Amino acid sequence: MRANSDDAGYAVSLCRIVLLAVIGILLCVAVVEHPQDRLVAQLVSYHRVLVLLGQHLSIVASASALAILTAVPAGVLLTRPRFRAWTPRLIGLARIGQAVPGLAVIALSVGLLGVGTMTAILAMGLCSLLPILNNTLTGINAVDPALLAAAHGMGVAPRHVLTRVELPLALAMIMAGIRSAVTINIGAAVLAAFVGGGGLGELIITGNTISRVQVMVLGAALPMLMALAADAVFDMIDHGMKL
Amino acid sequence: MIRFENVSKWYPGGVADAVDNLSLFINEGEICVLVGSSGCGKTTTMKMINKLIEPSSGTIYLDGQNIETLDTLTLRLNIGYIIQEIGLFPHMTVAENVATIPVELGWKPLRIKARVEELLDLVDLDPRLFGRKKPRELNASQKLRVGIARALAANPMIMLMDEPFGALDPVARTRMQDEFLTIHQKIHKTIVLVTHDIDEAIRMGDRIAVMRNGRVLQFDTPREILSHPADPFVSELIGDRKALKLMNLISCAQLMHDVSEFRQTWNRDFKAGGTLPGASTIGMQATAQDALAEMFRTGERFLFVEDDSHQVQGVIELDDLFKSVSQGDDARKQ
């Protein structure tokens, strides 16, 4: 029964992704094939959209990877016995940190590092690190101490207690953190264009400069569709984990 | 096998010592029960054996070796451990739970699979039926069975069990206690069992350490503790119906006497098998208490004891039951 409903959930998520991709493609086709004037035709081509999409994806992927690769190990380290007493306070700090707007962090980073893709990636990585850190700390902290006592008492080596008990049990929570991080990054990557980092944000800037709604809508809609598609991908991963 | 020498443990901020100058010697192959009310230091005592807790003073020896000199992981791998909550890993299947330590030891998959099946059979769970289940699909007894299998996986010398039957209802508890005793006869481990239930201690223990405020008040066989409690607190813990509890420890095989003698005193018609028509029989493993209950049921002052193949081996009369508890010492000498 359960497996069946998960299978169904899997299929639904897959359909959502396909549908979102089709909508995105139709939007591009509509703008490229039916530009509102020559200027739009000149500035928007399949090639340009693809390049910007690729940049956007790579910024999101790099920033997310940066966040995951720092936040998960940090969360693991900060839940080891010698730091354990601090864990609740750190969770509180991570929560407060998430309230800082991403735009402010990006603006600050430009002040420190100058413009460019690296600045955007570093700033976004920093912002999206907090939900992952928060969830890693919370997830590991929530593992029943009795399970740890059982594992340690039977002679499971501490590092294996981590990999065989703590991380698998915290995984759903950590994945939820990664999911919000990626969602944040897909939106924040629009801002990368404003600091010379490229990505779909450039379409919005272009559209704004030449005052063409068609281009702005395309630049705003594609990241939105991407965020919805990412959500569906994470749903699929969730269903996969439950099987 | 396990020796505590003047072991004390005080927790930072604790009012009194959790364990106070404790000395114990636990023999190989015996079930040693630590019994006492909550907070008397049983769990602390047990956790010092597998170094989950370090003694504040004193020394614990395992086979003559000071455990401080032994590698912690190696020591723990040689000690099966069942905590009060059993602590099965919810994300693993039953088979994976049982395989925890074999995987840790790096056994080959085929060897692990065979061992898991052997262990599930031992604890009376069908490997094909239960191997792939998750702990949340099991009832309390089944969880305990898996916990026992998991603790036994790497064939440890010693098993530590902290109130393992605590989560079971009374019926399931008695059944699991009996089954565990049967398993123990097959595996013959040195077992340290913690409980706050004196009846469980009497039922399970070869020897019982009665604890109070971190101290051992009496360390002796269940019979000795029942017939000669060393301390008013021990008497209080045993409670009333002492004679009945004592009868639980005496088997019919110990009490029965020869049938021929009995025939002469009771000049009645004996059947070919040696019993009287309509007389009731009882197994050799049954306790004196069972015999008493059976006599009350039938209203006869005797019953016959038969072996597994239903051959009459002897007879027990009501007087034998009286003697067994009113002269506890005589019964023990037999």
Ligand SMILES: Nc1ncnc2c1ncn2[C@@H]1O[C@H](COP(=O)(O)OP(=O)(O)O)[C@@H](O)[C@H]1O
């Ligand atoms: N980690 C700890 N820190 C402080 N005091 C403890 C700790 N563990 C146990 N104690 C205290 O030590 C005493 C003995 O506890 P414990 O060994 O768990 O008793 P039992 O298992 O017999 O119920 C109790 O008074 C308890 O409050």
Ligand SMILES: [Mg+2]
């Ligand atoms: Mg306890």
